[in-house]
Amino acid sequence: MAAKRRDAPSKGDQRVQAILDAAEVLLERERTEPMTVESIAKGAGILRGSLYFYFGSKQEVLTALVARTVAQLHMEDPPDESEGPARDIVRRAVENTARTWREHGTVMRAAVEFGPEVPAIAQLWQDTIANNTEVMARVLVGAGLPDDDGPTGAAALAAALCWMTERNFYHASTQSGGLDRMAETMVEVWCRVLPGGQSCSS
Structure with missing residues (x-):
């Protein structure tokens, strides 16, 4: 049986994009609000522990953000x-x-x-x-x-x-x-x- 075509992004995909969006916002004001895993998670509307399900560190988040942008x-x-x-x-x-x-x-x-x-x-x-x-x-x-x-x-x-x-x-x-x-x-x-x-x- 052919796999069902998935048009809409999964909840996981949406969370990853929300994490990257939050990191980009925080980058813009990092001089006044240092970016941390906790602040990224808060900006994405998830718990810190949930962020680690998708990324192992702040560095991994930044790398993924750069990859999405370039x-x-x-x-x-x-x-x-x-x-x-x-x-x-x-x-x-x-x-x-x-x-x-x-x-x-x-x-x-x-x-x-x-x-x-x-x-x-x-x-x-x-x-x-x-x-x-x-x-x-x-x-x-x-x-x-x-x-x-x-x-x-x-x-x-x-x-x-x-x-x-x-x-x-x-x-x-x-x-x-x-x-x-x-x-x-x-x-x-x-x-x-x-x-x-x-x-x-x-």
Whole structure:
């Protein structure tokens, strides 16, 4: 007999999401209210003992929260030519990254800052950058940049630009209105690397 299709999330799934939501809220005010397992559980509307059914520690909660957030940055294979020229793909990719920083900046900054202390978070962040680099390298190759392993090849340029984008958004996320301005700057930088060095604002 075929298994019954489950459309609605289970109570366990809902509790996990409630725990992660509570942790994100607490991250935003951690300077005035230190985050603890107890405070996370309280924010999620469950007992502390119940939280341990899903996560073994505060560190595990933070790692899962980072994983949920960076999943929004995961890129699939680059679209075909019907999706528009490389400059349009670049703009959509940068704007999606900016949107994630805008909506979840506290978690994104925590990922950068906790990475050196929490190997699992560092790995999530590095894997995300590696995914973005691989996909954007294909976009650059499709636009006409050399597909080689040299310092001026598409792979090297994509890696440098992805890390540059990450670092600039990290700093811009601490400034009012900084992300919108930085998004335009990073779109322009990416476009200037495309063959012909055309401005995306032209």
